Amino acid sequence: xxxxxxxxxxxxxxxxxxxxxxxxxxxxxxxxxxxxxxxxxxxxxxxxxxxxxxxxxxxxxxxxxxxxxxxxxxxxxxxxxxxxxxxxxxxxxxxxxxxxxxxxxxxxxxxxxxxxxxxxxxxxxxxxxxxxxxxxxxxxxxxxxxxxxxxxxxxxxxxxxxxxxxxxxxxxxxxxxxxxxxxxxxxxxxxxxxxxxxxxxxxxxxxxxx
Ligand SMILES: C[S@@+](CC[C@H](N)C(=O)[O-])C[C@H]1O[C@@H](n2cnc3c(N)ncnc32)[C@H](O)[C@@H]1O
Numbered sequence: 001x002x003x004x005x006x007x008x009x010x011x012x013x014x015x016x017x018x019x020x021x022x023x024x025x026x027x028x029x030x031x032x033x034x035x036x037x038x039x040x041x042x043x044x045x046x047x048x049x050x051x052x053x054x055x056x057x058x059x060x061x062x063x064x065x066x067x068x069x070x071x072x073x074x075x076x077x078x079x080x081x082x083x084x085x086x087x088x089x090x091x092x093x094x095x096x097x098x099x100x101x102x103x104x105x106x107x108x109x110x111x112x113x114x115x116x117x118x119x120x121x122x123x124x125x126x127x128x129x130x131x132x133x134x135x136x137x138x139x140x141x142x143x144x145x146x147x148x149x150x151x152x153x154x155x156x157x158x159x160x161x162x163x164x165x166x167x168x169x170x171x172x173x174x175x176x177x178x179x180x181x182x183x184x185x186x187x188x189x190x191x192x193x194x195x196x197x198x199x200x201x202x203x204x205x206x207x208x209x210x
Pocket of ligand 1: 025077
């Protein structure tokens with residue numbers, strides 16, 4: 001079982017312990033974020049929002065791949081915003097990236113701003129996931145898509161992650177939440193990474209959505 005203080009720091013890194021957790025996390029989550037990006041299939045010139053962008057490593061990878069695109073990250077943790085801002089410094093200077101301190105239930109962008117969004121290992125920390133998903137949908141254009149990545153609820157995840165911090169969801173519940181938030185064409189891939197499964201739910205905003 002992950003110690004509760006580490007779990008709390010993972011949910012919103014703060015202070016010097018948060019700096020350490022953030023740095024470890026930035027390596028640990030490379031494989032799952034790679035899967036998420038592969039499933040999101042971002043074109044060269046697209047605008048992408050990383051919700052709970054943390055350390056910014058995923059945005060930096062995207063920035064290298066989508067050479068004509070725009071990358072935005074939001075995160076409520078000052079530690080994470082500072083790390084991601086430093087990592088994306090050059091891209092920010094060129095107007096190709098922005099990092100903002102914000103939560104996913106109040107995203108500081110207008111309706112339809114993004115072609116795609118991802119949120120990896122964030123869903124567990126939302127007190128009201130339906131509200132946050134509806135807000136992510138709002139900032140996606142008609143035809144835009146979201147990739148929601150999380151550890152699915154199972155006995156191993158429950159044994160590893162303290163329930164006082166991690167609200168785990170089954171893949172079926174995640175799909176229901178996405179549909180309730182107004183997304184269409186929801187599908188889930190379960191990947192096996194070492195001993196732990198990782199669920200990638202991909203959802204689209206209907207082309208006629210206004
Ligand atoms: C486990 S980390 C994952 C970071 C990154 N997505 C990754 O895969 O490495 C969870 C992140 O979500 C952020 N977070 C927590 N609650 C959030 C919320 N309501 N809105 C946006 N981000 C949130 C935390 O500050 C933290 O940076």
